[in-house]
């Protein structure tokens with residue numbers, strides 16, 4: 001469903017060019033929960049921002065279903081971002097002046113299509129993620145974990161093809177992290193969502209079906225969880241990261 005082929009991206013700092021992505025290729029299947037790991041500065045956020053077309057790649061292709069994103073014009077791209085992609089960020093990015101319920105509806109409001117079905121969808125998402133009781137509260141009145149579950153619900157309101165998450169547990173304690181990861185699992189299991197999550201947290205990554213490890217601007221290794229226990233998979237991830245450090 002998502003195919004990234006030979007993606008290159010460099011940044012210019014004065015006269016120096018830093019090549020961050022040096023030919024990244026990967027694939028995400030429908031219904032998969034995939035993590036991208038890698039050391040700080042390895043280009044995880046850059047990769048995510050290229051996939052969401054917030055920054056243009058230098059070369060390579062990004063294909064979502066059968067749409068090649070680089071060829072879309074501004075309007076078509078805005079539509080893809082609003083309707084086909086859902087975003088979750090480290091710092092939640094909720095609007096302070098809107099309630100939890102209103103924040104969740106925001107992408108639908110922006111898309112200009114609030115119907116009774118949208119309202120029902122919002123209610124269903126609140127139920128699934130256990131935030132129904134705080135629907136009328138404002139972001140300042142709820143916990144970090146509740147904010148992030150609100151953000152996950154917001155990301156799902158328009159039935160997107162793909163959820164893109166950048167360090168979604170980065171600002172949360174372990175209990176809240178667990179609740180947010182649980183909400184991704186529920187999105188996958190109950191709603192058939194596909195999730196692509198960037199994280200440096202092996203605990204968060206250990207819940208995924210597959211973990212892609214970036215190093216030196218390319219995919220260094222991909223680990224499949226298979227039927228392994230979460231803790232066993234986390235140990236494998238930690239081993240891989242240790243091995244990467246030694247090489």
Ligand code: ADP
Pocket residue numbers: 011012013018020038039040041042043044045046047
């Ligand atoms: P990660 O998310 O894995 O920590 P990033 O993708 O944020 O890594 O950054 C990768 C590298 O690119 C870092 O060295 C960072 O300093 C650099 N970088 C990121 N964004 C920019 C930018 N807008 N201009 C210049 N350099 C950048």
Ligand code: MG
Pocket residue numbers: 044045046
């Ligand atoms: Mg980052």
